[in-house]
Amino acid sequence: MLIGFSVKNFRSIRDEAFLSLEASNYYKENRQSLIGSKILGLSGTNILPTAAIYGANASGKTTLLAALQQMRAAVLSLAGPDNNPIARYQPFLLDNKALSMPTVFSIEFAIPQDFDEGSDASNADSDAPLARYTYTFSYSATEGIVDEKLVGYLTRLPRTFFLRHKNEDGSTRLEGSSSFPISSTARELIGSDTLVLSFYRQAGSAKATQVARRICDWFQSGLFVMDNSTGAFEPYSAEILDGERGSDYQRAFIKNLMRHADTGISDVDVRHVKNDIPPELAGLLSEDFKRAAVTSDLRQVRFVHQGMGEQTNIPESTGTQRLFVLSGHIANALESGATLAVDEIDSSLHPDLANEIISLFLRKETNPRGAQLIFTAQNTALMDNDLMRRDEFWFTRKDEMGATELYPLSDFKVQGRESIQAGYRAGKYAGIPNVTPGFGLSAD
Numbered sequence: 001m002l003i004g005f006s007v008k009n010f011r012s013i014r015d016e017a018f019l020s021l022e023a024s025n026y027y028k029e030n031r032q033s034l035i036g037s038k039i040l041g042l043s044g045t046n047i048l049p050t051a052a053i054y055g056a057n058a059s060g061k062t063t064l065l066a067a068l069q070q071m072r073a074a075v076l077s078l079a080g081p082d083n084n085p086i087a088r089y090q091p092f093l094l095d096n097k098a099l100s101m102p103t104v105f106s107i108e109f110a111i112p113q114d115f116d117e118g119s120d121a122s123n124a125d126s127d128a129p130l131a132r133y134t135y136t137f138s139y140s141a142t143e144g145i146v147d148e149k150l151v152g153y154l155t156r157l158p159r160t161f162f163l164r165h166k167n168e169d170g171s172t173r174l175e176g177s178s179s180f181p182i183s184s185t186a187r188e189l190i191g192s193d194t195l196v197l198s199f200y201r202q203a204g205s206a207k208a209t210q211v212a213r214r215i216c217d218w219f220q221s222g223l224f225v226m227d228n229s230t231g232a233f234e235p236y237s238a239e240i241l242d243g244e245r246g247s248d249y250q251r252a253f254i255k256n257l258m259r260h261a262d263t264g265i266s267d268v269d270v271r272h273v274k275n276d277i278p279p280e281l282a283g284l285l286s287e288d289f290k291r292a293a294v295t296s297d298l299r300q301v302r303f304v305h306q307g308m309g310e311q312t313n314i315p316e317s318t319g320t321q322r323l324f325v326l327s328g329h330i331a332n333a334l335e336s337g338a339t340l341a342v343d344e345i346d347s348s349l350h351p352d353l354a355n356e357i358i359s360l361f362l363r364k365e366t367n368p369r370g371a372q373l374i375f376t377a378q379n380t381a382l383m384d385n386d387l388m389r390r391d392e393f394w395f396t397r398k399d400e401m402g403a404t405e406l407y408p409l410s411d412f413k414v415q416g417r418e419s420i421q422a423g424y425r426a427g428k429y430a431g432i433p434n435v436t437p438g439f440g441l442s443a444d
Helices: 061-075 184-189 196-202 206-221 236-241 248-259 287-294 318-336 351-360 380-384 420-425
Strands: 002-008 017-020 050-055 103-112 130-140 144-153 159-166 172-175 223-226 265-274 297-305 339-342 372-376 393-398 404-408
Touching (some): 002 061, 017 061, 017 404, 050 061, 061 103, 061 196, 061 206, 061 372, 061 404, 103 206, 144 196, 144 206, 184 196, 196 206, 223 318, 236 248, 236 265, 236 297, 236 318, 248 318, 297 318, 318 339, 318 351, 351 380, 380 420
Parallel strands (some): 050 372, 050 393, 223 339, 339 372
Antiparallel strands (some): 002 017, 002 103, 130 144, 265 297, 393 404
């Protein structure tokens, strides 16, 4: 489970932005929704199942989730022109000083102590304390990876597995430990654009590789950031229905969600159809391409609608497509107890439907494994979800320099029965656009 995440000098984020999922003991409402696992080094701390991020357009909500995705992608990649973190160095551009400063990512999470490659975290002893890890790295375009550090709590005391630091003279200090030995050969192979964690995920000493894979497995299967840029019909949910990935639980979840969302859909499945090449294109393609195309099938998502003999040729609304895309990610998170981040969860969805999706993570009966949902939204109707707590709301705004600031609702005095939506709309917590009436006609 995710405990906290921070980022500095990334796109619109200049100073550190820190998102915490630790529950506040001050708030007493909806304690039944909290994830109450025992976490080593965090005695008595509960974890929040959701975090909602609101703010004006272009205030940095999407950037925060993009940073989380960037860190995940960097950890799961080795050096290369298209996937290493250095190639995607994106500092804050409106401050000349920031252009020469590193981007910094830091994440804190907890996993079962026996979580290892190929093991199922859901089968771990629910009463056993979770190990806690903090992983940090920074990089810049000119220096490469500047710092990297992995600290774990396998008991109540912290243990530093390895640390890395680039000195002012350009040399790099790289120190392992008895739990994470780093050989002299590995020191020569780990370049300035290669993360130690990513390197040892692939090869190295048995001890170090075991630890690295344990951490990387969480990034791989315990943390997901839904990418809206791939379009409405990204294949994830379709691949689950097709049996290419997922489980029977996930396939049943997708079908049930689509049936009961009041969209008029009675079923959804995947069909494979022959890949026919139109005659007008056949002459433009090579023989090898045509042979490959003809021998491959096209996967099509088929929605069955109620009424008139259950029609299948009705164009789907944007909301239906969006719901289908979300369904697979939600099913996977709820079954595995993973952390899911979704940008604009309310996009094209009725607020009642979006609220019910959020509530799936807030009820123990629908979220027994402690899955988490981090989401951004614009629709303020979602703020009055009776199952959410005051410490689950965050806001973004930009300062005078155009830099994103992230801050929690807990910075303000909010009474337990006070409408968060009303306070936000009234400007009590900032994070709303300052729009001039008739702004499209304004000359200034």
